Amino acid sequence: MVVRKIATIGCFLFGVLMVAMTPHQVLGQTVTGEVIDAQSQETLPGVNIIVKGTSIGTSSDAEGGFSLKVPSLSDTLVFTFIGYQRLEVPLQGQSSLDVSLTPETIAGDEVVVIGYGAVQKSDLTGSVSSISAEEVTKVPTTNVAEALQGKVSGMDITRGSGEAGSGVNITVRGNRSLTASNSPLVIVDGIQYGGGLEDINPADIESIEVLKDASSTAIYGSRGANGVILISTKKAEAQGTQVSIESYAGISKTLDYPDFNTGPEYVTQKREANRVSGDWSGPEDDPNIFTSSELENIENNVWTNFRDLLFQTGIQQSHQINVSRGTENNSMYLSVNYFDEKGILEMDQLKRYTARLNVDQQVGEALTVGMNSQITYYDRDRRRDPTNIANKINPLTRAYDENGDLIVRPHSGRDISPLADTQPNAYENNTLTTKIFPTLYAELDFAENLSLRTNISATLSNSRQGIYRDSETIDRNGTAPEAVYNSSNSRNITFENILSYEGDWDQHSLALTGVTSYQFNKNDLGSALGQNQLLASQLYYGLLNATEGIAVESGYEESSLMSYAGRANYSFKDRYLLTLTGRFDGSSKLSEENRWAFFPSAAAAWRISEEDFIGDDSIVSNLKLRASYGVSGNDAISPYSTQSALRRIPFSYGEDSAPGFTFSPTLGNPNLEWEISKTANLGLDVGLLNDRVTATIDVYDTRTSNLLLDRFLPLSSGVSSVTQNVGKTRNRGIEFALETTNILKDDFSWTSNLTFFSNKEEIVELVSDGDDIGNGWFIGEPTSVFYDYEKTGIWQQDEADAAASFGQEPGEIKVRDQNGDGEITASDDRVILGSPRPKWSGGIENSINYKGFDLSVYVYARIGQMMDYEYYDNYKPGGVENGANVDYWTPDNPTNAFPRPNAALSQDNYQYYSTLSYESGSFVKIRNATLGYTLPPSLMESMPVRNIRLYVTGKNLYTFAKVDNYDPERGGALSFPMTRLFVTGINIDF
Amino acid sequence: MRRLLTVFVFCISSFLFVSSCDLTEYNPGGITSETVYTTPEGFESLVNAAYSYSRWWYGKEEGWAAGEMGTDLWTSGAGDENPNFTRYESLQPNANVVGVFWEQFYSAINLCNAGINRIGESGMSEELQTTRLAELRFLRAFYYWHIVEMWGGVHFTTDETEGIQVNANKSSVETFYNQIFEDLDFAVNNLPVTTSDIGRVTKPAAEAFLARMYLTRGMDQEAFNMADKVINDYSFGLVENYDDLWEMDNLRNEEVIWVVNYSEDLALNDQEDDILFPEGHGRGGHNGHLHFFMTYDQVSGMDRDIENGRPFNRYMPTQFLLDLYQDDIDSRYDGSFKSVWYSNAPSEVEGMAEGDTAIYATKYEVSEEFREDAVYTIYDRSDIYESDGSIVQRTKYPSLDKFADPTRPSISEMRSSRDAFVIRLAEMYLIAAEAQFNRGNNTEAANYINVIRERAAKPGNEAAMRVTAADIDLDFILDERARELAGEQLRWFDLKRTGTLLERTREYNPEAGANIQDHHVLRPIPQSQIDAVQNKDEFTQNAGYQ
Structure with a gap:
């Protein structure tokens, strides 16, 4: 309560402060000049020019020239432009000056997006990984996260399956929670995105940053506990209008499938x-x-x-046009994209249409307004997995009769054909989803070094799923046809105010950020079901025509989060860096008493390479030591977990419906509080030989307590579980990234990129004093393990006597008698056999450029995990x-x-x-290989085209694993096997 | 301009100030016991829900596993999913079946306790309150009987669970039965004699169950009186033809005292469904038609069809059970078992026509000559059983067909609308007979048994079916119960009550008998319960289980 009061008062003062700001303006001398690009020497239009410490300013005209009245010729001018480094020039009496701006992409001085702001990479104190646009689009992916696989040390990413539009599993630095979500937070252009990563068109992405340690994520408070993925979408580049076309198309095939009889x-x-x-x-x-x-x-x-009749060749294609235009006062980026993935099973298809419009407009001297907006529309057809039927059906039959028609019920009606769902009007499962993601902002530079930004953003999502399953389909298997109609409508609104201050004096510099944030998520659900409808052709559009089993349901869910956060970045002599962050979060999902919590963090960094004892001619071009410690929280549980509800039971007397309401098996817990993770991180950044070799190494230790745990209760109480704050986990790990430029010549270069990540995940404490076998939780072991008897072989004929002593016979499975007591019991002889968590993962990429050709090959490894292999x-x-x-x-x-x-x-x-x-799930795979050719610029001179690149890419080219004919990235399941993809593509810039 | 902006900033900050108050959870879709159980309609829903838990046992695979299997009568078919119950193969605390019932019956108890204690707040009329209270007390007794017989003296309470409860008690078997009798007395005295709601419990149903409880506790005089009262005081009667008892169009017959109701409208039944019943049973409806049939559809001349059913091949009769019937005079063999399948796919077999015999499964030996002459496939005694009664093969055998349902809409439909008979009049005669036998009145016992046997007699064989006092002993009574009630989810209780579970299983069921141990008269407490309780020293596993 006190916390909330302070927060509220703080917020009120914040408002008052805004009113107290008074403008001032003084006029004096005129300064003129020209702004050019330091590299290309071309003029730069639209550069912002401000007299430092005032709000007086202008921007450069179409030819890069400017003219500005300044109070005094002893003032300093500040030049800023998107994509370029900020530059401050003291006038020192000059009334005319030419300025060259340096693009931001020079190594070592990259600007890295962090929560609610951006910093020079050299000023980072936390553990942050960055991925460029080029990396993101190098491999054709449905889901952006796939492009990050193995590229970000500390992230474990696997594709869910080979199904079109399949999801991706992501964890950052292991799993902390046993029950609550472990998914990282996704921020797009500074705002939490309420949808999934798959909604975002990869070609619109300018950069991705992954915040990993508690100091970097602390500004996001509770939402950052599982790591934060920051995505920046594209803006107009400097010069005038640009048009690009990016297209690719290709085919996908199943990797080999394990043999059935x-x-x-x-x-x-x-x-x-x-x-x-x-x-x-x-x-x-x-x-x-x-x-x-x-x-x-x-x-x-x-x-x-x-099975051979099921699989087809899939097709994947993506076509994109984007237009961007930057002028004096505004920048605009517009893109449309069509993505179509046709799976390796008939009727498995995802079509995605995305459009994005990013507009930034300078209004007057101090105010910028803008809107980043995205529309994603999906049309997705899904198929009920037919492989399990194909794998088990007795093969002694024909699939088609003499007329070439499918035999829907082979074996005289006993079985259903795995192909039954492909018959006309038999099966449809179609989901249409529209997601709209507008973000509006206004940014006001209302005083010296002080700015206020307000963001209002929404993720509006509507979807409907229609399913029709005829009688002769795999799901219905001869029972009445069924139609289902599900709809959902969700609104996720975020409202944020960010106050920023930047100041320098002597050798000190200080940046302060204050944030208030309120967000809510509301979701309406509707479902309807009917069976045995009059006409199959009505699909799911005439449920009232169903003759039986009509059922309807609707629901509502909401949650909200309120936050106040502050951060101070301080640096002394450019080499001693300190970041302090604190955030109050209040969550509607937790109990009223424990709703608010404070999440502080601190980080420090020392840029050793700036010290005098490392000379300018040293081979060490960059050396930075970082340390951070911070606290973050997690409230990722279902809304209403504090409430005890009733549930419905269908019942009847005779034929008269008499529904019952009984206690829900899940008990509400009115005392829920935050799950807390405390992370210590130590990192070292090294650059050698003028940064031709750069390396980053991080070690971390995260201790999570107050775990939000679905705890099983003694069923004798009549309820089965409750969500409770009990138990502790710990994740320790090491991350390593190395980037080397092996060869750098005018027309030939070779770079290598290596990442390594190892995490040890363990349960430290559980509510049941020791191991919780029922839940599969064991002290000192990862949050998911395989616990069973240990198979040692098969009883052989010469072991008949030994087998008999266990009540078994030759030919039966032999397991280890762990305690050697001569009998096999569940309590004594089951052991932990392995875990689906890898011991380590990593990737190595080599890129070679020769004249116009570029070649890159990427190998990814995930080692040490066990899988439950469905094939066996x-x-x-x-x-x-x-x-x-x-x-x-x-x-x-x-x-x-x-x-x-x-x-x-x-x-x-x-x-x-x-x-x-149980089988080893370790694998090493050639994740992708790309060969590209960029047409020489000489060819372009006569054309209105700036650049043309052609390429071919292969994805999932080869996998080395212990099992044959199977890609263990799939995790053991046999449905929707992983695919191998080949595409060819073209990028044209006008 | 500046001023406008500052006003704008002030406004949004103020908005934030206002909205900061709003972190309360709005949950219009959810409902709580306080809002529902305090209205008459809402309280009715509690009572309905209290009945619904009986569907987890009656008409379900798990119910057969726990109620019939592991006795003298049954062994595993090839599809048996619970050999730990059928043959006591490694019966452990993690057995699915014990988990299901422990959870469902204690949920039912908690709900009954809540209803019994809260009925005063229901807003119902006094009269209706009394009836509903009597129903809830009957149901509590009914569920506690299952619990105490399965697990012995385990957790007992008459209070609704409030808050997180991490301990469980061990109460004596007497505690359970004292409450059962107290509850049943109230039910018997306050329930109406009839109801138009099929499936609701009535006064005679409570009396019939009370008779069963008296017999269970050795209160033979009371058991006899109560059974005799049910036989004489009401309009129940035995269905003339035993076979007709099981016809789908004769479910609401005069012999039935209490049923667990299943509806023809399958949406009113209990199958798990994302919309209708997310926590429902995996199959829903009455499933007896699935479990007992052999795989006739793998035999030439037969295709799977609705008439013959969907054979899950879970359970097969022991040789002992089949031999109990004198099928030349006793109609209950044919009334209970299917031995002949008529061809529906004659083209598969040369010389066979539609409707000809395709399969003959028999408990007798068939001669080689007979076999050679037959076009159809024969499974005779030695094709099915070894001489000691152990099993030759588990897929082809005479199959219990009491629960067949040719009215299901499709071959694959697992949900039958058949009501599960929990108590029928024949059991009252058997209770009366057993009570009389226990009291030394074998003549009286024979009289009651003869009512059952005369009904069962094939026409003209009534006299041959009759027995005399000299024929009556405990084995005979149990044999008669087997002939009459085979498959009706009672056998395990009968053997346990008479103290013959170990002995008869060992004697007549070579497979289960080889594995059954003394401690099997109680079931293991689910491991999840043992793991979850905090008073682990007090709440311990039943003896013999790990």
């Missing part, structure tokens, strides 16, 4: 399974185990590999369904891989069956 292999396994169960002793017993039609197909060698789980020992083509035990094949088939047992009856599927 062919017809003859299936027959062999089924016979063996029935031999064991006593139903088969030779081909004369075939009629006991195969139907007559199967027998006929065996005889004629008729069988189908359904698809060994079907009973022989009823088809299954994985594995090395199974028979008396003649004493393998230790898979147990003996037995038709008398279902998969579930096999003891220790689950132990079969």
Whole structure:
């Protein structure tokens, strides 16, 4: 409460302060001159020129010239222009001066976007990684995050699946929370983006910054606990009007898919399974185990590999036009993009249309207003995964009849064809989503070095999902057709005020930032369902025509967050840097008493290379030591977790509906408070040989406490779980990035880029004094582990006695008796076998430029994780369904891989069956290779074209892994396998 | 210009000032017990919900696993998903079945406790309050019976859970039964004799259940009186033809005393559904038609169809069960088991026509000559069982078809609208007989049993079916119960009540018998419960489980 009061009073004073500002203006001498680009020597129109310490200013005209009345010739002029370094020139009595501005992209002096501002890279105190536009668009991606895979040390990124428009899993520096979200915060042009990264057109991105340590993220308070991804979209460049066209198109194919039994292999396994169960002793017993039609197909060698019929060649294309224009007082960037990803399964397609308009307008001398806006529209068709049916269907059938029509129900009606969903009017699952993301801002430079910026931003999202599943589809499998209509409408509004001050005196410089922020998120949901409608052709557009099972539901959800933040950046002699940050956050999702919390942080850096003892001729061109410590919070749980609700149960007496309401299994917890992470970070930046070699190394230690945990309760209380602040985790890690320019000549250059990241994630404390087996949480282990018996092989015939002592027989799965007590028990003999978390990951990229050609090859590795490989789980020992083509035990094949088939047992009856599927998930892959050619400028002179680049890119070219025919990045699942993509593209700049 | 801007800045700052007050959560879609259970309509919804938990046991796979399996009558089909119950293969505290019931029954208890304690605030009329209270007390007794029989003296309370509760108590079995009898007395005295709401409990239903409870606790005189009262005081009667008991168009017959209701409108049933019932059961409806059928559709001449059902092949009868029936005189063998499948895909077999016999599964031996003459596929005694009753194969066998439902709309539909019979009149005769036998009145016991057996007799065999006092012993009563009630989710309780679970399972079920241990008369407490309680020293696992 006190905190809130202080915050409110602070806010009020802030308003009063604004009113107290009074303008002043004095006129004197006139200064004239010209502004040029320091590199190209071309004139620069539209450069802002201000008399330092006043609000007097102008901007350069179309030829780069300017004329400005100044109070005195002893004043200093400040030149600023987007994309260029700020320059201050003391007049020292001159009334005429020519100025050259240096573009910002020179290494070592990059401007890095940080929360609510930007700093010179050299002034950074925290751990921040930057990725340029070029890097972002180098590989064709649906989701920008894929472009970051392996490029940012400290981030673990995997693509969800090979489905068109598939999501991406991102964590920054490991998982801290067991229940609450671990996803990083996404900020676009300074504002939290309420949608997903996939909404953002990669070609619109100017740069991406990833804030990792607590000091960098502290200004975002609770929202920054999982790291922050800052995306800056493009603005007009300096000169006049530019038009660019970027297009690519290409094909995707499945990487190899693991083998399932062919017809003859299936027959062999089924016979063996029935031999064991006593139903088969030779081909004369075939009629006991195969139907007559199967027998006929065996005889004629008729069988189908359904999987081959499922996969097609996917197509991916993207076409973009952007126009940008900068003038004296305004800059404008406009782009439209069409992206189309057709998956490797029919009916799996994502179309995305994006448009962006960024406008900045100088109004008068001190005020800039602008709007960054984005519209994203999706038209997405999804397919119910058919591979599980294709993998298990008995192959002894034809897929098509003699007329070439699909046999929807093969095996005399027992099965459904995996291709059933592709029949006309059988299946549709279409989602239309519109996301509008306007950000308006006004920035007022109302006093010396003091500016106020107000942002108002919205993420408005509307979507509807329509699903129709006919009777003969995989999902319905002969039951009544069903149509579903889901809609959602969400509003995510952010309102922020940022007050900034920058001041220099002597060798000191100080930047202060104050932020107030309020944001809310409201979401309406509607769902309707109906079964057995009159006409299939109505799809999901006539639910009232359903004859049964009509159901409707609607819902609402909201949450809000209010914040007050401040930051001070202080530097002394350009080499001793200090950042102090603090933020108050108030979250509606937490209890009223514990709603507000303060998240402070401090960081310091020492630019050793600026010290006198490192001479200018030293091989060390940059050396900076950084240290930071900070606290951040997490409230990423569902709204209303503090409330106990009722839930509905459908019920009836006879045919009379009599719905019930009972207690929800999740108990509300009125005492919820913030989950707290405290991170210490130590970093070193090194530049050698005039920054031809640069390296960054960071080590960190994050301790998270008050974990927001869905805790299981004794079910005897009638409720099953509650979200509670209990438990602790710890993440420690090391990040390393190295960039070298190996060769640098006029027409030949070779650069290498290496990243390495290793994180140790562990649970430190749980509410259950020790391990929580029920939840799979173990002290000292990562938040997700595989806990099971340890398979050591298969009982062999010469081990029959030993097997019998465990109640087993040769051919069955052998597991380790961990405590050696002669029996296998759940309590004593299950151990932690591994974790899906990698031990380390990293990437290495080599780029070579020769004349107009450029070649880059990127290799990515993710090592040490274990996966639950679904393929092994698809060994079907009973022989009823088809299954994985594995090395199974028979008396003649004493393998230790898979147990003996037995038709008398279902998969579930096999003891220790689950132990079969744990497998190393480590992989190294050639993530992408790109070869490009830029036409020589001499060719362009006669054309209205500035630049043309042609390229070919291959993505996921080859994967090295322990398992064959499978890309472990998929994580073990068999549906929607990962794809290999080849595209060709062209970029034209006018 | 400047002034305007400053005003603008002031305004937005002021807006912020105002909005800073607003972090309260607005939740129009959510509802709480305070708002719902304090209105008459809302309280009705509590009572409805209290009934609904019975659907987790009756008509569900888990209910058969816990109520019938691991006894003398059944063993695993090839599709059995709970061999830990069927054959006591490694029955552990992490067993799915115990987890389901522990969660659902204690949720039900908590809701009943809430309703019983809050009914005064419901705003209902006094009269209606009394009826609903009686229903809730019946249901509490009903759920506590399942709990105490499965797990013995575990957690007991008559209070609604308030706040985070991390401890559980261990109460004596007597505590449970004292409450059960107290609740049932109230129910018997305050429930109406009939109801138009099918599935609601009535006075005779409460009396019938009370008779079962008396018998369970060895109160034989009371058990007899109560059973006899239900037999005589109301208009219940035995369905003339045993087979007709199970017809889908005869579900609301005179023999039924209490059912767990399932609707033809499947949306009113309990299947898990994103919109209708996110926490629902994975299958919903009555599932008995799925579990007991053999895989007839893998035999030549047969395709899967609605008539013959969707065979999950979970459970098969023991040889002992099949041998209990004298099927030449007792109609209950054919009334309970399907032995013949008629071809619906004759083209697969040369010489077979539509409707001809395609499969014959029998408990008798078939001669080689007979086999050679038959066009159809035969599974005879030795194709199914070894001489000691162990299993030759688990996919083809005479299949319990009491729960078949040819009225389902499609082959694949798992949700049958069949009501689950929880108590039917035949059980009252068996209770009366057992109570009389326990009191030494074998003649009386035979009289009651003969009512059941005469109904079961094939026409003209009534006399042959009759038994005398000399025939009556405990084994005979249990055998008779098996013949009458096989598959009706009672067997495990019957054997436990009579103290014969271990002995009969060992004697008649070679598979379950080989594994059953003394401690199996209680089920393991779910590991999640053991892990979650904080008073771990006090709330311990049942003996014999780890």
